[in-house]
Amino acid sequence: xSNEATLHSQDLAHHGHVEHGHGNGHDGHDHxxxxxxxxxxxxxxxxxxxxxxxxxxxxxxxxxxxxxxVLFRLQLGYPEATFPWLESILGHWAEGGRITAEAxxxxxxxxxxxxxxxxxxxxxxxxxxNLLIPLQVGARDMASPFxxxxxxxxxxxxxxxxxxxxxxxxxxxxxxxxxxxxLSALGDASIGSKIGMDLWLISMAIFVVxxxxxxxxxxxxxxxxxxxxxxxxxxxxxIWAFFFTAVLGVLSFPxxxxxxxxxxxxxxxxTSFYLSEIFIQGKALAHEGGxxxxxxxxxxFLGHPEVYIIILPAMGMVSEILAVNSRKPIFGYLAMVGSLxxxxxxxxxxxxxxxxxxxxxxxxxxxFVLLTLLIAVPSAIKxxxxxxxxxxxxxxxxxxxxxxxxxxxxxxSGGLTGIWLGNSAIDIHLHDTYFVIAHFHIVMGxxxxxxxxxxxxxxxxxxxxxxxxxxxGFIHFWITLVGAYLIFWPxxxxxxxxxPRRYFDYSTxxxxxxxxxxxxxxxxxxxxxxxxxxxxxxxxxxxxxxxxKLTTPNPWNxxxxxxxxxxxxxxxxxxxxxxxxxxWAYDYSKDGKDFIPQTVPVSPDESNH
Amino acid sequence: xxxxxxxxxxxHPHKYSMWIAMASITMMFIGFTSxxxxxxxxxxxxxxxxPSIFWVSTGLIxxxxxxxxxxxxxxxxxxxxxxxxxxxxxxxxxxxxxxxxVIGFSDMKNHGLALDSTVSAxxxxxxxxxxxxxxxxxxxxxxxxxxxxxxxRIRTYSSVPIEVAxxxxxxxxxxxxxxxxxxxxxx
Numbered sequence: 001x002s003n004e005a006t007l008h009s010q011d012l013a014h015h016g017h018v019e020h021g022h023g024n025g026h027d028g029h030d031h032x033x034x035x036x037x038x039x040x041x042x043x044x045x046x047x048x049x050x051x052x053x054x055x056x057x058x059x060x061x062x063x064x065x066x067x068x069x070v071l072f073r074l075q076l077g078y079p080e081a082t083f084p085w086l087e088s089i090l091g092h093w094a095e096g097g098r099i100t101a102e103a104x105x106x107x108x109x110x111x112x113x114x115x116x117x118x119x120x121x122x123x124x125x126x127x128x129x130n131l132l133i134p135l136q137v138g139a140r141d142m143a144s145p146f147x148x149x150x151x152x153x154x155x156x157x158x159x160x161x162x163x164x165x166x167x168x169x170x171x172x173x174x175x176x177x178x179x180x181x182x183l184s185a186l187g188d189a190s191i192g193s194k195i196g197m198d199l200w201l202i203s204m205a206i207f208v209v210x211x212x213x214x215x216x217x218x219x220x221x222x223x224x225x226x227x228x229x230x231x232x233x234x235x236x237x238x239i240w241a242f243f244f245t246a247v248l249g250v251l252s253f254p255x256x257x258x259x260x261x262x263x264x265x266x267x268x269x270x271t272s273f274y275l276s277e278i279f280i281q282g283k284a285l286a287h288e289g290g291x292x293x294x295x296x297x298x299x300x301f302l303g304h305p306e307v308y309i310i311i312l313p314a315m316g317m318v319s320e321i322l323a324v325n326s327r328k329p330i331f332g333y334l335a336m337v338g339s340l341x342x343x344x345x346x347x348x349x350x351x352x353x354x355x356x357x358x359x360x361x362x363x364x365x366x367x368f369v370l371l372t373l374l375i376a377v378p379s380a381i382k383x384x385x386x387x388x389x390x391x392x393x394x395x396x397x398x399x400x401x402x403x404x405x406x407x408x409x410x411x412x413s414g415g416l417t418g419i420w421l422g423n424s425a426i427d428i429h430l431h432d433t434y435f436v437i438a439h440f441h442i443v444m445g446x447x448x449x450x451x452x453x454x455x456x457x458x459x460x461x462x463x464x465x466x467x468x469x470x471x472x473g474f475i476h477f478w479i480t481l482v483g484a485y486l487i488f489w490p491x492x493x494x495x496x497x498x499x500p501r502r503y504f505d506y507s508t509x510x511x512x513x514x515x516x517x518x519x520x521x522x523x524x525x526x527x528x529x530x531x532x533x534x535x536x537x538x539x540x541x542x543x544x545x546x547x548x549k550l551t552t553p554n555p556w557n558x559x560x561x562x563x564x565x566x567x568x569x570x571x572x573x574x575x576x577x578x579x580x581x582x583x584w585a586y587d588y589s590k591d592g593k594d595f596i597p598q599t600v601p602v603s604p605d606e607s608n609h
Numbered sequence: 610x611x612x613x614x615x616x617x618x619x620x621h622p623h624k625y626s627m628w629i630a631m632a633s634i635t636m637m638f639i640g641f642t643s644x645x646x647x648x649x650x651x652x653x654x655x656x657x658x659x660p661s662i663f664w665v666s667t668g669l670i671x672x673x674x675x676x677x678x679x680x681x682x683x684x685x686x687x688x689x690x691x692x693x694x695x696x697x698x699x700x701x702x703x704x705x706x707x708x709x710x711v712i713g714f715s716d717m718k719n720h721g722l723a724l725d726s727t728v729s730a731x732x733x734x735x736x737x738x739x740x741x742x743x744x745x746x747x748x749x750x751x752x753x754x755x756x757x758x759x760x761x762r763i764r765t766y767s768s769v770p771i772e773v774a775x776x777x778x779x780x781x782x783x784x785x786x787x788x789x790x791x792x793x794x795x796x
Contacts, residue, residue: 143622254637270725289653
């Protein structure tokens with residue numbers, strides 16, 4: 001009996017079929033020791049366990065990041081009110097029950113950092129790329145399970161450092177999640193620019209390493225470890241989306257790292273990459289010849305692809321879930337792949353639209369306007385294909401499919417405002433207002449979260465062998481959908497009226513007094529939506545232990561390979577051989593059959609798709 | 610049935626991962642050098658000659674690419690003795706390269722071009738320093754291979770690790786040549 005057999009020992013009834021040496025991707029990895037608690041749950045090399053580690057760490061971060069938004073929304077909605085309980089948790093950061101301006105900026109900065117990087121990058125693509133890539137392409141594990149484990153533990157280390165920055169005396173970074181110099185480069189600039197900023201930069205550098213290790217694995221697994229018959233055009237769209245996400249990450253995160261390295265030198269080695277002619281606390285600094293705009297170029301060269309790193313996995317999962325729950329093949333499979341590719345290319349060519357008002361040459365701006373507006377084309381193709389996929393489908397309204405439909409809704413309404421912001425002329429009025437906040441929260445934040453929720457509800461049975469509670473899922477969906485619109489829709493009007501973002505207190509600003517009631521309303525909805533997310537978290541953890549058990553390995557009658565594994569697959573995924581693939585992943589309602597799994601050979605009298 | 614699911618790999622996944630990692634590192638240095646280009650177009654840019662010892666280090670790292678190429682051939686021929694010698698020489702050449710770069714740094718400093726003096730000098734320190742770290746990473750990998758070669762309990766017959774290491778080594782070599790040409794042309 002080979003190493004492979006012990007690999008699947010938990011679920012395996014028939015060791016005899018285990019094939020020896022099914023691929024040289026797996027030699028040299030230690031599988032022949034007994035699984036202990038440490039090797040199974042902590043330093044696991046099983047992609048499914050690593051996915052769960054990413055997911056649960058991401059959930060913890062999401063609760064923290066969302067709670068921060070509740071705190072600063074209290075300030076924005078009720079600037080005059082005092083909340084004594086705030087002082088008991090935040091201490092001198094909320095003296096007298098009202099958060100200080102420093103605390104407000106720290107909360108806003110950490111909210112952005114946590115949700116963009118730790119939840120919607122690591123928590124989203126870390127979870128689902130790990131879980132689904134080997135299962136859906138038909139591989140025993142990732143190309144390098146060891147590197148995959150390192151990817152999680154680098155993320156964990158980055159998390160620990162970022163978390164510890166919340167507890168230092170001068171507080172965490174507070175110059176915004178973009179960490180623009182000179183504010184971020186000079187310790188004297190604000191208390192949030194002291195040790196908190198250093199910890200932020202170190203944590204982010206380690207985060208980049210984690211992300212790169214993960215992405216390397218995703219790409220080489222997708223390209224090299226597909227099972228027999230799994231040609232690239234037979235891949236489920238989830239895999240295509242994860243693939244382009246990883247490509248974006250591999251090519252854009254290193255540029256961010258180089259920007260951070262230069263910033264660290266400016267902070268600690270007296271270099272002048274970003275600093276020039278600065279007066280601080282009444283004295284002139286020696287720094288000369290630096291350019292703060294240079295940082296913005298390096299940052300947004302990552303920063304823009306980053307928003308696609310966040311949204312593409314959600315797009316992939318939504319495509320898959322909509323097809324499964326409409327019992328129809330995905331409409332325009334190749335157009336979906338093509339539009340993902342187009343988005344991936346354009347992602348690298350539009351970064352300066354974040355910098356229209358930084359003194360960018362207006363003629364250069366015109367090119368970036370054009371390229372930015374071009375993104376509307378692949379986005380519209382995708383929206384059209386999702387709508388035509390569910391059009392006249394036999395739709396099953398599960399929480400997963402509802403969240404997918406919700407994704408399409410928020411992606412449309414958030415995407416359309418992108419056309420406004422992509423114009424450099426309109427941007428003169430709208431930049432740095434609540435309009436921008438409304439735009440990116442709907443199109444990137446809410447949409448990506450909807451994709452993530454859809455993925456969790458849909459693949460929870462594969463992760464834990466149990467279902468999540470459906471009723472709680474429906475409550476979660478409706479309150480979140482309505483709440484998200486109620487929170488962010490009014491912000492468009494605030495932004496059009498010129499209300500700038502990142503202000504601590506608008507109450508003394510007569511122009512915006514008209515929004516006092518609206519701000520209170522938004523904050524009130526925020527609290528309700530936050531409470532609803534806790535309901536989801538309860539549902540998630542309760543269902544892990546007490547959820548209804550699966551009785552069939554394929555609960556959604558889906559065609560893709562992950563549902564051909566046992567209900568609780570061991571390390572190695574398939575107890576016997578890896579199944580061979582004979583068709584694409586979207587044979588639903590074909591020739592009078594509800595669905596035909598990818599593993600079923602094409603029969604001679606079958607119609608072509 | 611059993612022959613059905615052989616996962617055929619044209620190229621080993623680890624080698625593939627190495628190529629993607631190299632693309633990633635390349636992007637980092639593209640980030641650095643494009644920042645350099647942007648800064649160079651702006652005011653108060655000071656131009657200066659590179660330390661001449663950088664040419665010595667260039668020779669050393671080119672030589673080390675040759676030695677690791679032969680190391681890989683010796684491994685495949687199972688001449689483990691000369692394989693061990695060659696990877697040791699390669700690692701030492703890597704260390705000598707790093708030492709020369711550091712000497713170059715002190716040379717610059719002696720000519721009034723310290724890290725915090727002018728931004729054109731700062732770029733040299735940061736970019737060349739980042740490259741040194743990548744070379745030292747390669748040296749660590751070679752050390753691991755060296756100790757593996759001395760292991761008696763487990764013998765390695767797979768040439769994948771040395772092939773991946775040598776690909777990386779040629780890459781950091783090429784990266785230095787790129788940087789040298791870049792710094793010489795865009796002063």
